[in-house]
Amino acid sequence: MLLAKDIPPAPGCEPDTSSTQISPDSIPVHPMGVKPLGNQYLASVPAARRSLGPLGLLPDETILQVLEYFDALSLKNIGRTCRFLYAFCQLDELWKALFLKTSSQPPPAWRGSWRSTYLNAPGGRRPGVDCTNVYSDVLHRPFACAHIDLSKYSSGIPDVNQIRRFERLGYDDFAQNWSSVPFILTDCIQRWPVYGDWNIDELNRRYSKAEFRAEAVDWPFSTYHEYIYNNDDESPLYLFDRWFAEKMNIRIGHDTDAVYWPPECFGPDLFEVLGEERPAHRWLIIGPQRSGSTFHKDPNATSAWNAVLEGSKYWIMFPPAAQVPGVYVSADSSEVTSPLSIAEWLLEFHAEARALPGCVEGVCKAGEIVHVPSGWWHLVVNLEAGVALTQNFVPRSHLADVLSFLRDKPDQVTGFKRDIECPYDLFVERLGVQHPELLDGAFHELEQRKQTKKRKWEEAVGGNADAGYDSGGFSFGFGADDDDKIP
Numbered sequence: 001m002l003l004a005k006d007i008p009p010a011p012g013c014e015p016d017t018s019s020t021q022i023s024p025d026s027i028p029v030h031p032m033g034v035k036p037l038g039n040q041y042l043a044s045v046p047a048a049r050r051s052l053g054p055l056g057l058l059p060d061e062t063i064l065q066v067l068e069y070f071d072a073l074s075l076k077n078i079g080r081t082c083r084f085l086y087a088f089c090q091l092d093e094l095w096k097a098l099f100l101k102t103s104s105q106p107p108p109a110w111r112g113s114w115r116s117t118y119l120n121a122p123g124g125r126r127p128g129v130d131c132t133n134v135y136s137d138v139l140h141r142p143f144a145c146a147h148i149d150l151s152k153y154s155s156g157i158p159d160v161n162q163i164r165r166f167e168r169l170g171y172d173d174f175a176q177n178w179s180s181v182p183f184i185l186t187d188c189i190q191r192w193p194v195y196g197d198w199n200i201d202e203l204n205r206r207y208s209k210a211e212f213r214a215e216a217v218d219w220p221f222s223t224y225h226e227y228i229y230n231n232d233d234e235s236p237l238y239l240f241d242r243w244f245a246e247k248m249n250i251r252i253g254h255d256t257d258a259v260y261w262p263p264e265c266f267g268p269d270l271f272e273v274l275g276e277e278r279p280a281h282r283w284l285i286i287g288p289q290r291s292g293s294t295f296h297k298d299p300n301a302t303s304a305w306n307a308v309l310e311g312s313k314y315w316i317m318f319p320p321a322a323q324v325p326g327v328y329v330s331a332d333s334s335e336v337t338s339p340l341s342i343a344e345w346l347l348e349f350h351a352e353a354r355a356l357p358g359c360v361e362g363v364c365k366a367g368e369i370v371h372v373p374s375g376w377w378h379l380v381v382n383l384e385a386g387v388a389l390t391q392n393f394v395p396r397s398h399l400a401d402v403l404s405f406l407r408d409k410p411d412q413v414t415g416f417k418r419d420i421e422c423p424y425d426l427f428v429e430r431l432g433v434q435h436p437e438l439l440d441g442a443f444h445e446l447e448q449r450k451q452t453k454k455r456k457w458e459e460a461v462g463g464n465a466d467a468g469y470d471s472g473g474f475s476f477g478f479g480a481d482d483d484d485k486i487p
């Protein structure tokens with residue numbers, strides 16, 4: 001039952017929660033005074049939850065799930081009934097979901113929060129209700145995650161984990177020694193016309209009206225520009241646009257008017273044989289501080305490079321066969337569940353992950369480029385707002401990996417146009433015409449891998465080769481140097 005006494009007090013009774021006030025763990029005090037659940041046991045005043053009566057027995061997660069069914073008016077109304085529900089109904093994730101569900105159009109303006117933007121109300125006002133006796137992890141945790149100190153995670157990298165850094169690298173050296181190793185090139189993109197030219201403010205001057213894709217929305221750059229510098233989202237909306245070249249009317253490649261070109265050290269990109277039929281392979285990436293990519297492997301066993309034009313990114317990576325803490329892979333490796341936000345993963349798993357063999361970390365600054373080898377797990381977070389360009393490619397040294405991925409994991413192949421029935425057949429056909437010697441070499445490599453696995457299996461089962469070896473989909477893990485991408 002909701003009690004009348006818990007109706008919010010008149011404005012003017014707000015707690016003093018100016019954002020300069022910092023708690024001992026460097027997280028500012030919640031703007032409404034909400035505290036973690038554990039604090040309830042030390043509190044001298046009764047918890048606001050009492051006013052829910054028997055409903056207060058429901059876990060906070062369930063209360064939030066129920067509120068997800070409410071429309072804007074219902075949220076506003078139920079939020080007026082008591083302090084506890086007032087705090088819940090202010091939760092910006094609820095308003096973000098409402099916005100994404102109901103508006104296909106960009107908002108007239110970004111107003112600093114999803115709630116203000118959805119209601120087209122002035123932003124920047126502090127909620128006028130004292131919620132200092134609301135104790136809830138469901139409410140406090142996203143706020144704490146939106147204010148974690150990222151430098152705590154990106155600094156103090158153990159020497160053994162440091163990602164290799166090179167000023168320059170030649171193709172032969174890459175192909176022979178480094179195509180399966182993450183590294184940062186520090187002196188490679190300085191001659192690109194976009195370097196020093198593309199930054200968030202300049203892009204806003206030139207392309208303010210152009211619409212770019214940021215997750216589920218297409219917003220004019222001017223709106224996204226406002227969002228970048230004025231949001232408190234735990235997982236900020238990330239601009240990841242594959243059609244940027246068309247939208248910006250720019251050329252990429254080796255023409256004289258190209259604004260950037262792929263670094264030469266990575267050599268020829270064998271997916272180029274697919275021409276117009278190749279899957280999406282380049283993206284403009286722009287995001288606020290704290291935005292980024294949760295743990296994943298890049299599609300179709302491709303490798304990638306990622307060049308920072310503005311800002312800096314913290315990368316943490318693991319080899320293909322690693323079991324990354326907090327990342328769960330289904331038995332057939334087709335589903336990857338990484339349910340935690342970047343901030344939650346850092347809080348819960350970073351220390352454990354950093355101590356594991358194979359962990360590689362580094363900060364890629366503006367002017368630098370990261371190499372992500374085929375099959376490597378990576379999580380990336382922007383330490384500052386910034387702009388990056390990324391491309392996926394197939395180097396010669398990973399042709400066999402890409403062929404076996406397309407052939408053996410057809411249900412996981414992504415990015416090809418729908419009318420291409422069998423990407424593997426198409427790729428083999430085109431390679432056969434344009435690079436028959438590379439195709440033969442890759443098939444030979446795959447045959448050798450198969451023989452090696454068979455031999456290891458025979459050794460493991462004491463010579464009984466028929467006891468379980470399945471040449472079509474071998475799934476027994478032999479440790480870090482195993483060829484399978486996912487254990």
Ligand SMILES: O=C(O)CCC(=O)C(=O)O
Nearest residue numbers: 285292293304306380390
């Ligand atoms: O810049 C980022 O957020 C990382 C993007 C990514 O995963 C990649 O380039 O492969």
Ligand SMILES: [Fe+2]
Nearest residue numbers: 296297298378
């Ligand atoms: Fe990636």
